[in-house]
Amino acid sequence: MTDNTNTNSFQKQKNKEEMKKQLITFALMIGFTIVAFSIVATNAMDKMFAVPLLLILALIQVGFQFYYFMHMKDRGHEFPAMMIYGGVFAALLTIAALVAIVWW
Amino acid sequence: MSHDHSLNPETMPQEPEKATLEGKNKFLGLWFFLGGETVLFASLFGTYLALRNSTAGGPSGQDIFGLELVFLMTMLLLTSSLTSVYAMYHMKNNDFKKMHLWLGITAFLGIGFLACEIYEFYHYITDFGFTFRSSAFGSAFYTLVGFHGGHVVFGLSWLIALMVRNAKRGLNLYNAPKYYTFSLYWHFIDVVWVFIFTVVYLMGKVG
Amino acid sequence: MSIAAAQKKGFGAFLWDYLTTVDHKKIAHLYLIGGGFFFILGGLEAMFIRIQLIAPENDFISAGLYNEMFTMHGTTMIFLAAMPLLLGLMNAVMPLQIGARDVAFPFLNSLGFWLFMFGGILLNCSWFLGGAPDSGWTAYTPLSVESPTHGIDFYVLGLQISGAGTLIGGINFLVTIVTMRAPGMTYMRMPLFSWTTFVTSTLILFAFPALTVGLFLLMFDRMFGSAFFNVALGGNSVIWQHLFWIFGHPEVYILILPAFGVFSEVIPTFSKKRLFGYTAMVFATILIAFLGFMVWAHHMFTVGLGPVANAIFAIATMAIAVPTGIKIFNWLATMWGGSITINSAMLWALGFIPSFTIGGMTGVMLASAVADYQYHDSYFVVAHFHYVIVGGVVFGIFAGLHYWWPKMFGRILNEKLGKIGFWLFFIGFHLTFFIQHFLGLMGMPRRYWVFLEDQGLDTGNFISTIGTFLMAIAATIFLINIIYTAVKGEKPAGDPYDGRTLEWAIPSPPPYYNFKQLPLVRGLDPLWIEKMDGKGKMTPAEPLGDVHMPNGSILPFAMSLGFFVAGFGFIYQTDHQAWNLAIFVGMGIALGSMLIRSLKDDHGYHISKEELEREAD
Numbered sequence: 001m002t003d004n005t006n007t008n009s010f011q012k013q014k015n016k017e018e019m020k021k022q023l024i025t026f027a028l029m030i031g032f033t034i035v036a037f038s039i040v041a042t043n044a045m046d047k048m049f050a051v052p053l054l055l056i057l058a059l060i061q062v063g064f065q066f067y068y069f070m071h072m073k074d075r076g077h078e079f080p081a082m083m084i085y086g087g088v089f090a091a092l093l094t095i096a097a098l099v100a101i102v103w104w
Numbered sequence: 105m106s107h108d109h110s111l112n113p114e115t116m117p118q119e120p121e122k123a124t125l126e127g128k129n130k131f132l133g134l135w136f137f138l139g140g141e142t143v144l145f146a147s148l149f150g151t152y153l154a155l156r157n158s159t160a161g162g163p164s165g166q167d168i169f170g171l172e173l174v175f176l177m178t179m180l181l182l183t184s185s186l187t188s189v190y191a192m193y194h195m196k197n198n199d200f201k202k203m204h205l206w207l208g209i210t211a212f213l214g215i216g217f218l219a220c221e222i223y224e225f226y227h228y229i230t231d232f233g234f235t236f237r238s239s240a241f242g243s244a245f246y247t248l249v250g251f252h253g254g255h256v257v258f259g260l261s262w263l264i265a266l267m268v269r270n271a272k273r274g275l276n277l278y279n280a281p282k283y284y285t286f287s288l289y290w291h292f293i294d295v296v297w298v299f300i301f302t303v304v305y306l307m308g309k310v311g
Numbered sequence: 312m313s314i315a316a317a318q319k320k321g322f323g324a325f326l327w328d329y330l331t332t333v334d335h336k337k338i339a340h341l342y343l344i345g346g347g348f349f350f351i352l353g354g355l356e357a358m359f360i361r362i363q364l365i366a367p368e369n370d371f372i373s374a375g376l377y378n379e380m381f382t383m384h385g386t387t388m389i390f391l392a393a394m395p396l397l398l399g400l401m402n403a404v405m406p407l408q409i410g411a412r413d414v415a416f417p418f419l420n421s422l423g424f425w426l427f428m429f430g431g432i433l434l435n436c437s438w439f440l441g442g443a444p445d446s447g448w449t450a451y452t453p454l455s456v457e458s459p460t461h462g463i464d465f466y467v468l469g470l471q472i473s474g475a476g477t478l479i480g481g482i483n484f485l486v487t488i489v490t491m492r493a494p495g496m497t498y499m500r501m502p503l504f505s506w507t508t509f510v511t512s513t514l515i516l517f518a519f520p521a522l523t524v525g526l527f528l529l530m531f532d533r534m535f536g537s538a539f540f541n542v543a544l545g546g547n548s549v550i551w552q553h554l555f556w557i558f559g560h561p562e563v564y565i566l567i568l569p570a571f572g573v574f575s576e577v578i579p580t581f582s583k584k585r586l587f588g589y590t591a592m593v594f595a596t597i598l599i600a601f602l603g604f605m606v607w608a609h610h611m612f613t614v615g616l617g618p619v620a621n622a623i624f625a626i627a628t629m630a631i632a633v634p635t636g637i638k639i640f641n642w643l644a645t646m647w648g649g650s651i652t653i654n655s656a657m658l659w660a661l662g663f664i665p666s667f668t669i670g671g672m673t674g675v676m677l678a679s680a681v682a683d684y685q686y687h688d689s690y691f692v693v694a695h696f697h698y699v700i701v702g703g704v705v706f707g708i709f710a711g712l713h714y715w716w717p718k719m720f721g722r723i724l725n726e727k728l729g730k731i732g733f734w735l736f737f738i739g740f741h742l743t744f745f746i747q748h749f750l751g752l753m754g755m756p757r758r759y760w761v762f763l764e765d766q767g768l769d770t771g772n773f774i775s776t777i778g779t780f781l782m783a784i785a786a787t788i789f790l791i792n793i794i795y796t797a798v799k800g801e802k803p804a805g806d807p808y809d810g811r812t813l814e815w816a817i818p819s820p821p822p823y824y825n826f827k828q829l830p831l832v833r834g835l836d837p838l839w840i841e842k843m844d845g846k847g848k849m850t851p852a853e854p855l856g857d858v859h860m861p862n863g864s865i866l867p868f869a870m871s872l873g874f875f876v877a878g879f880g881f882i883y884q885t886d887h888q889a890w891n892l893a894i895f896v897g898m899g900i901a902l903g904s905m906l907i908r909s910l911k912d913d914h915g916y917h918i919s920k921e922e923l924e925r926e927a928d
Contacts, residue, residue, distance in 0.1 A: 098150030158545025
């Protein structure tokens, strides 16, 4: 743990670039949120289109959160990614069941 | 194993949160916990989706949800996610003061979010008579949103305890993982909120 | 250091040592004691059930008490006996097998145990406080919402607390295996018991949250007037069934996979051969876990999910037979041509194979949705799940206990008593449950208090009850064996069985720091490799140096006690508001302890190099 000291300007520069990416991510997230809210607020489209579109927007945002804000894109995140995807797998099954086969 | 000494920029490792075995363990442990939380919230979302039309003659989501407040809450929480990213940025640059400043803003935004949520619940209960007990939809709504709110409360308590405790001692390899895991937890709260505003409020409004 | 000193100081210090311990080996002892206690309790409940059913229209216990008995028997055996006993074995063995000095989160390890223990005690307090839960271990709504006593409240809070403990334990094991394997211990060199610990922990991580939510919903309905399961207000009771089984089915794999792991250690050791098809075993374990998440609705075939859903779940269920079959064949192939030693541990493993296979066959029968309409809620189902859980899990636990007893307690269990116990249990088990298949096919429903005379059920039930007595005698013999061994047992060398994996490379019982120097692992069955190379012991991977150890703490005990007190508050606040005080006090203790834990730095301590040098090998 001694070799990778961070006083050098290279590392600082890298952090800065990373932060710039984070800001772009944030701007996109805010953009998606505004789009999502305005779809609903203006009644711009039919329910059949609106609902899938809203879900897609949410998924993209969540992807940004995980991969950029939480650094899942970085190295050393193989296990976190595996466990999150494992959780998503169980989560999808749970939601599918509770949506599809509770009422009939 | 001199992890109880404060760091100076000369000896700062690149990823202070993962520089020790304890730190690595905490980092992975929290991630794995979030994997479990995914299923926890999925169960709550599933229950909500199953019961969203069970209004039992009471008000439905379409009747009561107001998009303005939800938009405000979303902005507060999304911004707080960014501010905690800023805090971690300053942690990596070993700038403790700036890190605490950004964490302070995060806490402030979190409290703002919570205040809005309390107001929202109060508004539903007094103005619409829409409570936890009025219908299965009510129970599911308050449980889902309330669980998220509970996570916000827990996250805030965590953050405040962390900030008070370390205010005078600066950043070191012992507390860096604690800050980092908090930020992960806080982002996850935001992830859940993205689904709440989409699935509960926006889809509820669409019908 | 502190631990060795404490043991000389008499009972008070000894007790304090165990209350505050964060050593995985001592936590394993605690799990075994706690799980063993509840196992006896659950066994007694089983005896009450069988004695009631020994003759037609018996009135040994009342109908209400009978309901409480079978509910508590199931709940206790699954949550409070089988799981903790397995967690105990995992705690004792897994860190040694991967060559670690402790687990990743020693403090949380202790917290996990105490949460389980207090949850279990809370649940069992219901016996003395107005009646135990009485709507089956599955607690189906609306029956469980309407149940008039506080029994179900105890069920909800008790399981919530102990479930949180299990979840913590699962995360702890996962992180331990990811970050703390010894140098050279790659994933594909990990002993199979460590692999099953890993996969089981993943299942715990993804399955328990569904139970947590289900229990919360039930708690809110019973205590705070919500309407999740209240049909009049638009609720739906099938939600509970889904949430319960989304947890419940992975739960049975949480139970059986570690048992598979035990057999995969015992059979190679006593066949003097490496495990046949190691890679296939690993992937079969993962595949079982993966499929295990997609089959829960086979418990709900008769709910009326519709033909499409039933067909999907039926096929997924049958698919699980494939990886399980791979395992059975691999165990057989491991023994094939081996030089087999038959001792108690091996006997349990040998008894397991045919017994579990029968359970697996009936499982495939039950998986057929159309046929399940006949079997559903009959004794056929009872026979099936006892064949897999007793024939698989309990046999596995006994095999593991016999196998690792010397490693855990520094004494070898008596072989003669062990063998007598095995044969009595084996015969008793088949006597009890084999006949139940036919009782079920003849139409005897499960969970009924009495059956009528001359319907062809009398003899079968009588035989079944006799078998139970044999199992009870066998369990008693095991207890006698423990006491006998503690007093007169032979003290083993570090490696009494000529073992293959790392836990046998260190003394029995291991020193509290496990490995003086972390071992260098050169392949699968690392100790065996060194033996074959003529060295006989592990090569150290590091020079002798200071060892970092965690400090003990009473806080896990305090936190769990706090939740226990708060649990009573939640249960009784529906009767009187004053009980809210208990909630505040309990949560105060729990949250206060958490705060202390967060605010007080705990860096642990170091054992110095000199001290390590002084200790004999």
